[in-house]
Amino acid sequence: MSEHEGLPRVGVFVCRCGVNIGGFLDTTAVMEYAKTLPGVVFSKENLYSCSESGTVEIKKAIQENDLQRVVVASCTPLTHEPLFRAICQEVGVNPYMFEFVNIREHCSWVHMKQRTEATEKAKDLIRMGVARAIKLEPLEPIEAEVEPSALVIGGGISGLAAAASLAERDFPVALVEREKELGGMLRHLYKLYPSNVIAEEVLNDWKARVTNNPLIDIYLASEVSNVKGFIGNYHVTIKSPERETPLKTGVIIVATGAQLWEPPEELYGYNKKEVITQLELEELLRKGELKGDKVVMIQCVGAMSSERNYCSRICCVTAIKNAILIKEMNPAANVHILYRQMQAYGDEYESYLRRAKEVGVRFVNFSPEQPPVVEKQQVKVYHQLLGRELTLPFDLLVLSTPLVSQRGSEALAALLKVPIDQDGFFLEAHIKLRPLDFSTDGIYLCGCAHYPADVGEVVSQALGAASRASIHLTKGYIKVEPIVSSIDEELCQGCGLCAGLCPYGSIEMVDTPKGRKAKVITVACKGCGICASSCYCRAIRLSHYSNEQVEAQIRALSSAE
Amino acid sequence: MLDAGRHPNIELLAYCEVQGVEGKGKDFTVHYLKKARYVKEGVCTACGDCAAKCPIKVDDEFEMGLKKRKAIYIYFPQGIPGMYTIDPEHCPMILKGKCGLCAQICQAGAIDYQQKDEEKTLHVGAIIVATGLTQFDPSVVTEYGYGRIKNIITGLEYERLINASGPTGGHLYRPSDGKLAKKVAYIQCVGSRSLKHNDYCSSVCCMYAIKDAMLAREHDEEAESYIFYSDFRVMGKRYQQYRLRGAEDYGINYIRGRVAEVTEDAEGNPILWYEDTQTRQVKSLTVDMVVLCSAAVPSKGIEQLAEILGIELTPNRFVKTDPFHPTDTTAPGIFVCGFCQSPKDITESVSQASGAASRAAELLGITSSDKRTVA
Numbered sequence: 001m002s003e004h005e006g007l008p009r010v011g012v013f014v015c016r017c018g019v020n021i022g023g024f025l026d027t028t029a030v031m032e033y034a035k036t037l038p039g040v041v042f043s044k045e046n047l048y049s050c051s052e053s054g055t056v057e058i059k060k061a062i063q064e065n066d067l068q069r070v071v072v073a074s075c076t077p078l079t080h081e082p083l084f085r086a087i088c089q090e091v092g093v094n095p096y097m098f099e100f101v102n103i104r105e106h107c108s109w110v111h112m113k114q115r116t117e118a119t120e121k122a123k124d125l126i127r128m129g130v131a132r133a134i135k136l137e138p139l140e141p142i143e144a145e146v147e148p149s150a151l152v153i154g155g156g157i158s159g160l161a162a163a164a165s166l167a168e169r170d171f172p173v174a175l176v177e178r179e180k181e182l183g184g185m186l187r188h189l190y191k192l193y194p195s196n197v198i199a200e201e202v203l204n205d206w207k208a209r210v211t212n213n214p215l216i217d218i219y220l221a222s223e224v225s226n227v228k229g230f231i232g233n234y235h236v237t238i239k240s241p242e243r244e245t246p247l248k249t250g251v252i253i254v255a256t257g258a259q260l261w262e263p264p265e266e267l268y269g270y271n272k273k274e275v276i277t278q279l280e281l282e283e284l285l286r287k288g289e290l291k292g293d294k295v296v297m298i299q300c301v302g303a304m305s306s307e308r309n310y311c312s313r314i315c316c317v318t319a320i321k322n323a324i325l326i327k328e329m330n331p332a333a334n335v336h337i338l339y340r341q342m343q344a345y346g347d348e349y350e351s352y353l354r355r356a357k358e359v360g361v362r363f364v365n366f367s368p369e370q371p372p373v374v375e376k377q378q379v380k381v382y383h384q385l386l387g388r389e390l391t392l393p394f395d396l397l398v399l400s401t402p403l404v405s406q407r408g409s410e411a412l413a414a415l416l417k418v419p420i421d422q423d424g425f426f427l428e429a430h431i432k433l434r435p436l437d438f439s440t441d442g443i444y445l446c447g448c449a450h451y452p453a454d455v456g457e458v459v460s461q462a463l464g465a466a467s468r469a470s471i472h473l474t475k476g477y478i479k480v481e482p483i484v485s486s487i488d489e490e491l492c493q494g495c496g497l498c499a500g501l502c503p504y505g506s507i508e509m510v511d512t513p514k515g516r517k518a519k520v521i522t523v524a525c526k527g528c529g530i531c532a533s534s535c536y537c538r539a540i541r542l543s544h545y546s547n548e549q550v551e552a553q554i555r556a557l558s559s560a561e
Numbered sequence: 562m563l564d565a566g567r568h569p570n571i572e573l574l575a576y577c578e579v580q581g582v583e584g585k586g587k588d589f590t591v592h593y594l595k596k597a598r599y600v601k602e603g604v605c606t607a608c609g610d611c612a613a614k615c616p617i618k619v620d621d622e623f624e625m626g627l628k629k630r631k632a633i634y635i636y637f638p639q640g641i642p643g644m645y646t647i648d649p650e651h652c653p654m655i656l657k658g659k660c661g662l663c664a665q666i667c668q669a670g671a672i673d674y675q676q677k678d679e680e681k682t683l684h685v686g687a688i689i690v691a692t693g694l695t696q697f698d699p700s701v702v703t704e705y706g707y708g709r710i711k712n713i714i715t716g717l718e719y720e721r722l723i724n725a726s727g728p729t730g731g732h733l734y735r736p737s738d739g740k741l742a743k744k745v746a747y748i749q750c751v752g753s754r755s756l757k758h759n760d761y762c763s764s765v766c767c768m769y770a771i772k773d774a775m776l777a778r779e780h781d782e783e784a785e786s787y788i789f790y791s792d793f794r795v796m797g798k799r800y801q802q803y804r805l806r807g808a809e810d811y812g813i814n815y816i817r818g819r820v821a822e823v824t825e826d827a828e829g830n831p832i833l834w835y836e837d838t839q840t841r842q843v844k845s846l847t848v849d850m851v852v853l854c855s856a857a858v859p860s861k862g863i864e865q866l867a868e869i870l871g872i873e874l875t876p877n878r879f880v881k882t883d884p885f886h887p888t889d890t891t892a893p894g895i896f897v898c899g900f901c902q903s904p905k906d907i908t909e910s911v912s913q914a915s916g917a918a919s920r921a922a923e924l925l926g927i928t929s930s931d932k933r934t935v936a
Binding site: 051387 | 792805882884909
């Protein structure tokens with residue numbers, strides 16, 4: 001066809017996504033419309049483009065029609081771009097000749113009640129996609145070597161388990177602990193639920209695995225003071241009072257744990273004597289110094305509140321455990337647990353809760369609107385299930401306070417260029433699907449640095465983070481998305497604006513025979529485009545989102561008939 | 562799912578069952594049954610012409626029986642591998658040698674009525690158990706009337722109803738009369754946290770009920786939701802904020818109390834009888850539909866699998882682990898992850914899955930490619 005002369009051969013696939021798209025706009029009309037666009041030699045509807053049968057149809061169409069550009073109009077590149085790119089590659093089309101048009105999140109889902117308009121908008125989006133596709137250029141992935149070693153920050157149970165697992169697989173590990181000894185929070189605990197094993201025994205087991213492994217270098221009383229580089233090639237400085245040690249490492253695992261929130265004195269008369277925290281109770285139990293036989297515990301002290309609007313997960317079962325321990329030591333003891341929502345989840349904690357009731361621990365449900373009041377040696381609390389106020393005298397009042405983000409988390413986050421959430425915990429790449437990754441490749445997360453968790457859960461996560469980190473260590477190289485910036489040295493005036501703006505530290509200023517110029521560290525570039533869009537001299541070109549490509553898209557939008 | 566299906570290092574053995582395991586860590590021989598699909602793998606193109614012509618209609622398990630499927634079917638559209646399977650319990654050709662329509666229709670020539678189950682073996686270094694969960698049948702909790710009162714459905718049935726690709730296109734048409742359900746009650750702990758049925762907390766129902774209620778409101782601005790709970794389990798990251806958002810932005814009503822009984826009025830509207838334990842008043846509430854958040858239990862066949870693998874289970878039939886080594890089963894070389902180890906959400910399952918992978922890699926000595934000890 002003459003109208004396509006000089007243009008690459010474009011194929012357009014319109015996905016119905018079951019009824020997610022097909023139910024809200026006319027995909028057949030959209031598919032027919034696509035056929036009329038310049039360059040488009042093939043167009044087809046799929047029930048699910050991403051299904052195995054859909055992908056087979058796409059591959060077949062590419063081969064039979066000798067397609068040079070592939071446009072899929074369906075859902076989001078976030079989840080499906082890698083798949084469609086891979087399909088292109090399998091049949092010999094450079095994966096960067098693929099263009100994704102989102103007609104679900106950007107169209108059918110937001111215009112569910114406007115079928116006609118949604119159909120027209122989908123046509124607009126596809127016209128723009130095709131215009132951009134025509135301008136696409138083939139790109140080749142960038143490869144970089146990976147130093148097969150790891151840095152683990154934090155020597156508590158999560159850091160120990162992650163380090164032990166990686167060293168077990170012959171990867172050298174540097175384990176950095178801020179304190180003078182390993183062990184973190186577990187050093188302060190007495191017995192662990194639900195099996196009542198001594199915390200020190202669990203800890204010693206993991207410590208032995210770490211200290212006995214010659215591949216693990218332990219840095220005590222040390223902190224990470226500087227981090228440069230990118231996945232596979234981090235240059236880190238470890239600082240202790242005596243010296244600064246430079247270190248090269250491939251990946252970094254953040255296992256810095258959490259700390260217990262210490263209540264202020266005015267809260268329930270906290271005084272570390274007869275009004276103490278659960279952590280201080282652990283210490284009393286460990287030393288066998290518990291006195292008195294009237295114990296009251298209050299849950300959610302400083303948690304599930306406007307300041308710390310989350311449940312600290314471990315406090316309910318911790319209270320149950322300590323209450324049972326007290327009853328076992330002294331069956332005559334009177335133990336009350338004042339709670340809001342009992343968090344006895346999983347396979348075992350429900351029966352653990354019942355066991356506490358069986359040994360005589362009393363549970364009192366209160367509402368946050370009517371919190372307990374402490375008067376001298378007694379607690380007054382409105383038991384909302386009984387509908388009356390109880391007066392509970394105590395020898396010991398134990399406050400279950402939440403785990404909060406670790407001291408220094410913000411500084412470490414800034415050093416590693418990773419985010420933290422509104423509660424101060426480190427923010428993972430995806431709450432459900434990537435809980436152990438940061439969005440920056442090469443940095444991983446586990447344990448209470450992510451969110452409060454019990455020892456078993458922490459070990460699960462630590463082993464998991466080791467697994468995630470080991471993927472690149474095992475391969476020995478990484479492939480970086482070739483969507484990166486490049487500098488035209490002729491146009492660059494060396495102002496340094498881009499280097500200052502780059503959030504990944506991937507632009508450096510260098511002296512060249514032509515003067516001071518910006519230089520992109522290609523493997524560290526994430527292709528965000530901040531530099532290109534802010535360069536006064538238009539000296540920066542972002543591949544795959546070049547001015548020509550984006551302008552073609554904009555022109556196509558305004559060319560509607 | 563498709564990622565796993567396409568990964569060069571993963572071979573998916575779908576429609577197969579493990580029958581026996583010999584050996585130990587680093588060197589297992591696994592005997593498994595590859596069940597006959599009566600359709601040739603690699604030949605079927607999943608075009609669907611066969612199912613369109615198949616005259617036999619049976620309840621669709623994927624749609625929780627809310628829809629029919631044919632005797633030649635694909636479990637769900639995005640399923641892997643993307644191919645059809647003949648259900649031998651319903652296909653007249655397999656049962657009595659009569660019909661054969663699908664073989665006539667199939668352009669690819671993929672139908673093979675003579676296919677037999679095959680016994681196969683496989684050699685592996687490590688085994689990971691990840692058999693997940695299924696939903697407890699709430700009809701044994703007779704006071705809630707499931708199976709007797711039409712407008713009482715389970716959490717999984719609700720998932721299909723509210724799904725835009727589901728049998729009702731995402732509209733909450735209630736089963737008795739197809740009327741749009743606007744007022745929906747969710748009952749927590751149905752058959753869980755119970756000495757009579759399942760003595761544990763399923764750990765995910767509180768949160769999915771909030772999500773269900775939010776979806777209802779997103780579909781219909783007039784939707785009203787009531788969640789009956791005993792302790793709200795909000796122990797995950799950002800769960801408490803989600804719960805508050807449910808009340809503030811979606812108008813969800815949370816009522817602390819275990820529903821005693823559900824009856825039905827003349828129009829088929831369920832009536833919930835309960836004590837609001839925060840006000841200690843006995844009340845009733847008439848709604849359009851009730852969703853039972855029924856206990857999640859270990860998948861069917863876990864006992865047989867445990868016996869084959871030589872691993873122990875807990876009294877609640879979860880795979881037993883040491884509390885501080887939650888990815889190790891009681892048999893060396895066999896690891897575990899996900900709900901089958903203990904009730905947990907997707908996030909925790911994903912973390913633990915990576916953890917189990919780590920343990921397997923430790924056992925097999927998988928290290929950097931240039932010093933690999935095991936191929």
